[in-house]
Amino acid sequence: MRPRRDDGPGLFRPAVGLLAATAAFTATFRGPRARFWTRMTWTGIGLGSLALATSSPARRIRIGPREIVVGLGSAGVLYGTFLAGDTFARRLVPGGAADIRDVYALRSLRPRPEIAARLAAIIGPAEELFWRGLVQESLMRRYGRWSGALMAAFAYGGVHVVTGNFTLLGAASVAGAHWCALYAAGVPLGALVVSHVTWDVWIFLLQPTSDIDAPETRGV
Secondary structure: OOOOOOOOOOOHHHHHHHHHHHHHHHHHHHOOHHHHHHHHHHHHHHHHHHHHHHOHHHHOOOOOHHHHHHHHHHHHHHHHHHHHHHHHHHHHOOOHHHHHHHHHHHHHOOOHHHHHHHHHHHHHHHHHHHHHHHHHHHHHHHHOHHHHHHHHHHHHHHHHHHHOOHHHHHHHHHHHHHHHHHHHOOOOHHHHHHHHHHHHHHHHHHOOOOOOOOOOOOOO
């Protein structure tokens, strides 16, 4: 178990952060579609900055060869999980195929190199700093390693309720549980940043889990 330290975040700041994250995700996914990536980037800047300002584990992040190897392996496992989940969502979840197309349609809002840069430089790292480095870290210190991880996974999935996209909610819950379990098991935060960024770019821009049609998207 990761040793408990006195310099970790308390519960007040993560609680405020969760309220801010809910408001930010609501504005990001419910605001004008055309400016989605601008809002998502600012959400990442805000949440990542909060984590760096209030959580010493987030500030101690390190990415070296070990973190890169572990992170790439983690992203590969998660991608395999989503290959199976995509088939399930399309065949058995009402509206699953439409939900998936709706998410992938976000790729058309900005040039793909720009989206990749936003995901790799800001959005992916910020999510790990905030959700694992601040929120999960504080919950594990207060409630124990696995109870805290479970609570953090529910929080990460739950904030996606505001998207109104059931399949995206399920996907975020699975991915969040994956990263939360790894962090609770002692995987370094730097490796999870590598995992998150690699998975985001790979599954969203480079290799979707299946062929993506491009009908008109639903308004949000």
